[in-house]
Amino acid sequence: MTTPPPPAGPAHPQPGYAAPAQPPAAALFPPAPAAPGPYPAAPGRPAPGQFSPYAAPQAPGGPGPYAGPHPPAHPGPPYPGQAGPYAGPPVPGQGGPHAGQQYWGPAQQPTGCRICGAPETSSWTVRGHQGLLVVMRFVHIKGPLCRTCGRAAVRSYTTMTLSLGWWSPFSLFLFTPLTLLNNLVAYLKFGGLPAATPVPGRQQLDAGKPVLRRPAAYVVLVPLLFFTWMILQPILLPD
Incomplete structure (x- = not known):
């Protein structure tokens, strides 16, 4: 008994038989048209439905709607001595805008007047005091001060103390007399200095009028x- 031959068809083509061509998938399932929107599609970009996940990525700087130069990488801090926008301060002993500049330490402070820079000075401190019933205020200016600036400070602080330094018990009997005594010694010390000449670009304090020619000083009366x-x-008006 012989086996009958299989039926002819696309799965089992017979010799000399060609299978019919299949239509492409795009013809059977066409892409849906893009919905209209307020903004047109950018040139060079695929329309909706035409984007392929297997498309090769675009190289940086290649053609495209967003093509352009990419920003450079962060330059990073340069090495010491290297110029750049993030360069640190110059290393001591190397070049820089402050190369060769001398810095004063705590023990090397200049001895000129702190106001005008004159070299002939005294380091005495001028003080002032205000007594306001239950509140007291202490002010001072430290030397070095030259003859003109020191005497101007003494006159100003002494006038303030004479007018405002009596209005509390402790100020009246303790702090104001001590402040006036300190300023008297300061005035004698500054008066013994030679005439001072300020350095260029700086100005001396205005000495103003002497203390006894200032009306505020007579509040002490x-x-x-x-x-x-x-x-x-009790003596003038006995009982």
């Missing part, structure tokens, strides 16, 4: 007269 009256009242 108010507490003095009051306590004088309190002391002399």
Whole structure:
């Protein structure tokens, strides 16, 4: 008994038989048209439905709607001595905008006047005091000061102390007398210095009028007269 031959068809083509050509997938399933929008598609970009996940990635700088030069990598901090926007301060002993400049240490401070820079100075401290009932305020200016700047500071701080330094008990009997005594010594020390000449570009303090020619200095007469009256009242007005 013989086996019958298999039926002819595309899966089992017979000799001399050609299978019919299959239509492409794009013809059977055409892509859906893109929905209209307010912005047109950028030139060179694939329309919706035409993008292929297997397309080769675009090389940087290649043609395309966003083609252009890429920013350079971060330059990073340069090596010491190398110029650049992130260059650090120059290393001591090397070149730089401050090369050769001398810096003063704590023990090498200049001895000129702190106001005008004159070389002839005294290091005495000028002080001032204000007594306001229960609140007290202490001010001072430290030397070195030249003759003109020192005497100007003494006149200003002494006038302030004479007018405002009597209005609290501790100020009246302790701090104001000590402040006036300190400023008297300072005035004598600055007065013994030679005439000072400021360095170019700096100015001396204005000495102004002497203390006894300033009306604010005579406010001290108010507490003095009051306590004088309190002391002399039992004598002048006996019972």
